Amino acid sequence: MRVLKSPPQAPKANTHSERLNGTPRRELLDRTLILNERHLRRTLTRYLEHYIGHRPHRALSQLCPSQAEAGPPRPIDLAEHRVHRTAVLGGLINEYQIAS
Known part of the structure; x- marks a missing residue:
């Protein structure tokens, strides 16, 4: 891992880094x-x-x-299919797929 400094006089650079760091922090690290x-x-x-x-x-x-x-993807009528849920990271996140 290396530290990257944001360029001077580039106000949008900080927002991108905050988004990149904030999303996994809020969705994952704050709950784990x-x-x-x-x-x-x-x-x-x-x-x-x-x-x-x-x-x-x-x-x-x-x-x-x-x-x-x-x-x-093409639309699917979920009334005709079963949905399979997969727990990710111990149930913190769920992923859904059409069951075969």
């Missing part, structure tokens, strides 16, 4: 007791996998970054 560095790394790695692969983003029209390039 971290035991040691290994636990922190494992927890942040799993959160990053969730953030990129499953979490919807408003800037991407409620798509996750892994879906953004492929476009929105």
Whole structure:
């Protein structure tokens, strides 16, 4: 890990770094007791996998970054399917998929 200083006279640079640091802090670290560095790394790695692969983003029209390039998925009638919930990080976050 290395420290990056924000450039002088760039007011938007600070907002981006605050967002980058604040989202995992609010969604994960404020609700988790971290035991040691290994636990922190494992927890942040799993959160990053969730953030990129499953979490919807408003800037991407409620798509996750892994879906953004492929476009929105086709609509599914949930009355005809069962939904499977997967607990992530001990139930702190849940991911939902159509059960096969």
